[in-house]
Amino acid sequence: MRLWIKDPLAVLARGAERGVVVEDGRIAELVPRGREPAAPVDRTFDAGRHVVLPGLVNTHHHFFQTLTRAHPAAINKALFPWLTALYPIWTRGMNPEAFRQATRLALTELMLSGCTCASDHQYFFPRGIEDAMDVQAEEAARVGIRMTLTRGSMNLSEKDGGLPPDAAVQDEDAILADCERVLGRYHDRAEGAMLQVALAPCAPFTVTRRLMTESVDMAERHDCRLHTHLGETLDEDAFCLERYGMRPVDYLEDVGWMNPRVWLAHGIHFNDDEVRRLGRARVGICHCPTSNMVLASGRCRTRDLEAAGSPIGLGVDGSASNDNSNLMESVRHALMLNRLTYGATSVTHFDAFRWATEGSSRCLGREDIGSVAPGKQADLALYDLDELRFSGAGDPLAALVLCGAHRADRVMVKGAWTVEDGRPLTIDVEKLRREHGAAAKAFLARL
Numbered sequence: 001m002r003l004w005i006k007d008p009l010a011v012l013a014r015g016a017e018r019g020v021v022v023e024d025g026r027i028a029e030l031v032p033r034g035r036e037p038a039a040p041v042d043r044t045f046d047a048g049r050h051v052v053l054p055g056l057v058n059t060h061h062h063f064f065q066t067l068t069r070a071h072p073a074a075i076n077k078a079l080f081p082w083l084t085a086l087y088p089i090w091t092r093g094m095n096p097e098a099f100r101q102a103t104r105l106a107l108t109e110l111m112l113s114g115c116t117c118a119s120d121h122q123y124f125f126p127r128g129i130e131d132a133m134d135v136q137a138e139e140a141a142r143v144g145i146r147m148t149l150t151r152g153s154m155n156l157s158e159k160d161g162g163l164p165p166d167a168a169v170q171d172e173d174a175i176l177a178d179c180e181r182v183l184g185r186y187h188d189r190a191e192g193a194m195l196q197v198a199l200a201p202c203a204p205f206t207v208t209r210r211l212m213t214e215s216v217d218m219a220e221r222h223d224c225r226l227h228t229h230l231g232e233t234l235d236e237d238a239f240c241l242e243r244y245g246m247r248p249v250d251y252l253e254d255v256g257w258m259n260p261r262v263w264l265a266h267g268i269h270f271n272d273d274e275v276r277r278l279g280r281a282r283v284g285i286c287h288c289p290t291s292n293m294v295l296a297s298g299r300c301r302t303r304d305l306e307a308a309g310s311p312i313g314l315g316v317d318g319s320a321s322n323d324n325s326n327l328m329e330s331v332r333h334a335l336m337l338n339r340l341t342y343g344a345t346s347v348t349h350f351d352a353f354r355w356a357t358e359g360s361s362r363c364l365g366r367e368d369i370g371s372v373a374p375g376k377q378a379d380l381a382l383y384d385l386d387e388l389r390f391s392g393a394g395d396p397l398a399a400l401v402l403c404g405a406h407r408a409d410r411v412m413v414k415g416a417w418t419v420e421d422g423r424p425l426t427i428d429v430e431k432l433r434r435e436h437g438a439a440a441k442a443f444l445a446r447l
């Protein structure tokens with residue numbers, strides 16, 4: 001079936017003024033101004049109301065945190081006190097039903113904002129949700145979104161000098177055994193994969209050195225990506241200096257993670273030499289502008305890192321520090337925050353789009369998604385400009401960012417529509433809101 005997405009208001013691609021032809025889950029051709037598709041089409045979708053983007057790609061999240069948004073114990077705090085306020089709540093409250101609802105809700109929220117490929121840094125495996133990665137694989141299939149299952153881990157608790165409580169961590173053997181199992185079951189390295197797996201020890205202050213080195217070895221064996229939090233706060237610098245006798249980037253190098261398989265969440269507190277070294281090693285950085293502003297963690301040196309050679313991706317971060325899962329909103333925040341850092345002419349909406357699409361795809365190690373080009377997977381997000389906030393807008397692509405688009409009217413994953421008229425085809429939104437709300441209430445009542 002050849003589908004022509006015809007005559008959009010604008011499209012984030014060169015030579016596609018008359019739209020895009022989709023066939024067999026891929027983008028078959030771009031139709032330039034004044035031309036028709038090269039071969040006959042079976043169907044036409046009139047995109048005259050729509051601005052077309054490549055599907056957005058989210059490279060950092062913690063889905064389970066949708067259960068503790070705007071939690072009274074955690075609001076108005078910086079990262080370490082924020083974490084120590086929430087760890088006991090997450091540990092005591094988590095249960096299989098709440099975890100499943102949180103996953104479904106976060107994936108649906110992401111998709112409605114225009115995201116077609118998500119990763120979730122799932123580092124939390126308290127008793128009862130040891131099968132968290134299986135739940136996430138099932139829910140991604142239900143929602144109809146691509147996912148990099150990011151098997152996180154914590155094994156350094158308070159009793160060993162780490163930050164999380166003892167009940168929040170797993171032992172190293174259990175972690176490594178589940179990583180092997182999840183890689184064997186879900187890691188699809190083929191073009192167009194709907195599921196891939198990455199390994200993701202949580203942060204320097206929550207995992208041991210040995211788990212970091214074992215994870216690199218396993219990633220090499222299975223050819224998968226590696227992810228962790230790094231350079232988020234100055235507290236982390238102090239922790240690393242005290243425990244490891246070195247700064248976080250030196251520690252990263254020491255455990256073998258200065259490696260192009262790696263993408264880091266946040267990546268804020270790097271000096272010039274560290275930026276150069278990370279860039280030379282092609283280590284990716286997931287910029288999380290919303291979370292960085294909420295927790296006042298600092299500003300990522302996106303342009304410097306990119307110039308040094310690092311891919312820059314975009315992430316919403318967990319829903320207790322954002323507190324939503326709207327990736328399009330993060331595109332806007334990325335533009336605004338980086339303008340504050342680099343000036344009004346140095347960062348444009350094209351930079352913010354690039355981070356959320358091509359940059360994020362590079363962080364996840366994928367070449368088959370992230371742009372509207374022949375041969376790429378047909379993952380698209382279509383936004384209309386019909387809301388009041390867009391009335392009077394001139395440049396349609398700039399308007400998405402400057403006027404604050406927050407909801408895709410249509411979303412396509414692998415050539416199939418998953419959202420139409422702003423509603424997911426796979427999920428009953430009202431029912432999800434009810435069930436997730438009830439699960440969150442029950443979760444908090446367990447405390």
Ligand SMILES: [Zn+2]
Pocket residue numbers: 060061062121229265317318
């Ligand atoms: Zn995070």
